[in-house]
Amino acid sequence: MYKILAFLSSWIIALISAMGYLGIVLAMAIESACIPLPSEIIMPFSGFLASQGRFSLWWVSVAGAVGCSIGSALAYGLGAWGGRPLVIKYGRYFLFHQKDLERADRFFARHGDKATFVARLLPIIRTFISLPAGISRMDFGKFLFYSFAGSLPWCLLLAWIGLKLGERWKEVEVIFHKLDFLIGGVIVAAILWFVWAHRKRGKVSEEG
Numbered sequence: 001m002y003k004i005l006a007f008l009s010s011w012i013i014a015l016i017s018a019m020g021y022l023g024i025v026l027a028m029a030i031e032s033a034c035i036p037l038p039s040e041i042i043m044p045f046s047g048f049l050a051s052q053g054r055f056s057l058w059w060v061s062v063a064g065a066v067g068c069s070i071g072s073a074l075a076y077g078l079g080a081w082g083g084r085p086l087v088i089k090y091g092r093y094f095l096f097h098q099k100d101l102e103r104a105d106r107f108f109a110r111h112g113d114k115a116t117f118v119a120r121l122l123p124i125i126r127t128f129i130s131l132p133a134g135i136s137r138m139d140f141g142k143f144l145f146y147s148f149a150g151s152l153p154w155c156l157l158l159a160w161i162g163l164k165l166g167e168r169w170k171e172v173e174v175i176f177h178k179l180d181f182l183i184g185g186v187i188v189a190a191i192l193w194f195v196w197a198h199r200k201r202g203k204v205s206e207e208g
Contacts, residue, residue, distance in 0.1 A: 009170070012041050016049070021063040028067025028155070032147075033074045036127055039064070040172055043155050047162025048169040057156075057163055064155030065148050068120065072130040072147040079134025087135055101135075108136040113146045120150025 016023040024046050031037040046060040087101060108115065112133060119129035133143050162169040 008037060009041050012037070013045055016042070016046060021055070021059060024060060024063040025067040025070070028064045028151075029071035029074070031127060032068040032071025032130065032151075034078070034128055034131055035071075036124075039126075039154070039158060040123070041170075043158035044162030044165070044169040044172040047159035047164075048166060050159065051163045051166050057159055060159045061152060061156040064159065065152040068126075068151035068155070069144055069148045072151075073140075073144060075128075075130035076134035076138075076140065076143060079131040080137050081134075083131060083135045084137070104132065105136045108133055108138040112136070112138040113142055116143055116146040117150040120147055121154050126151075126154065 012027055015027055019026065024042065027037060027042045028039060031039050031042065043060070043064050046055060046064070047057065049055045050057045050060050084101075116129060116133060116138070119125045130143075130147070158172060161172050165171055
């Protein structure tokens, strides 16, 4: 795991050093397209470069949010035009039925704006929220707006921390890595609850 993170860190540093703001956009687009490229490396390093006078903190943050929006749009499209048919056809093999899809559709129709905004502020979840939003075909314009709105403060925070830490910008990754474990645990717990609830519901249906 350490070797993978070291490789990703080196690649991100080389990309941003060579391409500037465009490199930030590209890296954050990858991070938001359901590919776990750590924003906890991308934005703090960009903030560090801002502390050196190479970048502007504000434009670093905007570039990060724009990249997030591009990657999110790609993941949304994958969910809407590829993921939804797969869920309809094969979802039952993963205990995901038509009623669950309809429930998800109603959730994103009513609360998609808040869910997207909040999710873009959370590690791990921020990388994958676009896929279920696309599968439920949340209003695309609204999705894109709230995705950018939620990504901007996240990118600004990480870049600002990197700017303040200076040469010690890599410490950000260590801090947020602990938060990743916490959120990962919550996700695992949610999946286990989903499986338990569906099996219990299935048993009740059989007995009835």
